[in-house]
Amino acid sequence: MLEIRHLRTLLALTEAGTVSRAAERVHLTQSALSHQLKALEAHYGVAMVKRHGQSVKLTEPGQRLVTLARTVMGEVRTAERDLTKLVGKPAGTLRIVLECHTCFDWLMPIMDAFRKHWPEVELDLVSGFHPNPLALLADNKTDLVIGSENKPRRGIVYHPLFRFEVLAVMPTDHRLKAKRHLAASDFAKETLITYPVPEERIDLIRRVLKPAKIHPRRRTTELTVAILQLVASRRGVAALPNWGIKNYVDYGYVIARRIGKSGLWSNLYGATTGEVARLPFVRDFLETARRECFAKLDGVVPVQ
Amino acid sequence: MLEIRHLRTLLALTEAGTVSRAAERVHLTQSALSHQLKALEAHYGVAMVKRHGQSVKLTEPGQRLVTLARTVMGEVRTAERDLTKLVGKPAGTLRIVLECHTCFDWLMPIMDAFRKHWPEVELDLVSGFHPNPLALLADNKTDLVIGSENKPRRGIVYHPLFRFEVLAVMPTDHRLKAKRHLAASDFAKETLITYPVPEERIDLIRRVLKPAKIHPRRRTTELTVAILQLVASRRGVAALPNWGIKNYVDYGYVIARRIGKSGLWSNLYGATTGEVARLPFVRDFLETARRECFAKLDGVVPVQ
DNA sequence: AATATATCATGAGCCGTATTCATAATCTTT
């Protein structure tokens, strides 16, 4: 018999593209989803998915159920919102810690949208630096940590947000402009312009330069626009998310190049405790964030 | 976590008015529903029902979930209809046996409505008489039996449709017109006008007259209008459902009186095998029937 | 009032079933 859990699975499946990744999203095993799908198909007597080489595509009946899932989940979400309003609970709080500095750029509009739906929830953005943000969750010092870490820890659940590429940003007339993609060595003689955060928090350094034992000079500044301005005026190069710089590139203000042959990619997760993950407004926040980011940010893909 | 089964339960609850009767509808025990409700209330932190004396009323949050349930179940129904169309199964058949003769009157419009939704389903109304209609289900001679029996039998599930009152219909100038309600003895000297069916199939005889050892003369005819015409022209009295005669009474063509102090009531059920009950179009047919009857027929109440 | 007859609530235990685990099968990539 059809249950909401099946709808959730199908939704995750369209978004993730494979059963395994869909399974992560709904916090189940790949096997569980496989069984669920089989049960669904047995019940309706149709194939819901058709494996298309590596990935899985939904059949027409599957699509139909996804449509159902979307409307149903939407209805459920608003109903649950109404419920918590009816309960008149003393208005929750949602304290957010950002590990990823650029995230400010997309988070602000999300927070505005969220505030309209949940005016009674107090939003609190903690932007100071913490050596170990995930520890704050367990200590109940914060409710949600947004970052790229997803190492399993007991009591913590990760909610995949999206995946994006980090590009090297250079002035339009840079000596490396001809290269299709940059290697670690290319950064050796450059000045790297970054946010004022520790090295381990900068993907380019942690995952590319440090392994290659390359330590370029660094210069820091707070705002993304300031970084771009410094780059444009040839004070150095930077590494920024594709969606954050698209406008500047399109406008010809700077140029962007891939880092490494297959690019430097980063996954974003929202991390919460299991308890917090159950709160309707938290689920709604995460859902809103995912939806809006996929809709508004260019070059954003599902978490892999 | 909210699942469709909870929504089904809440819907049944509003319609049935008590937990026990709601339980019958969803084919579970009263205890199961009680636990479900408790789980729901624990999850959302609100009471969903408030006991109001004998019966149970839904609280505002409960109402909100019922609204959700209605839309969701509606969406699910149409999605499942679309699915079976997509599957392109060789079009099912729905063979219906009517135990209750008057049911023709409300069944026709239902069948028309149903045909529009499920043009590929072949409808077949078997109106001949069968000594034991429920046996036809097990023999796969029919798919749905509509009648007032609901004695538990293995392999057969009953789907409550509605409850109505059987009234005594008399000419406007009948000698008993002054009585508020009639007793069994009042029928002793009357001619009873009925459909041409065995005595056991006539509620008035089986449940009122036979126990009182009263055997009035009988005269039979096929059509409801013919019965009413005979009554109006003083050839006898009849016992017919309240909703079937309302227009004739309002028009002053005949008069109607209650039978016994608290009236003679009849429950209608659709009976199917468990297997058939799972077919989407069968579920849709029963759901349509219930909905339409409650909307269109006067004096119809939920099954008790 | 007292009894009978409904109803719902609740805890214990069972049973069903969804999930996981382990492994085979299949397809892609290097």
Place this chain on the structure above:
DNA sequence: AAAGATTATGAATACGGCTCATGATATATT
């Protein structure tokens, strides 16, 4: 060809929903 990644499947496990039995409470009946 081998490695890697993905899905399918059967068996075992574990969780949770359901039933059963019973008590509590309210409403009708005498």
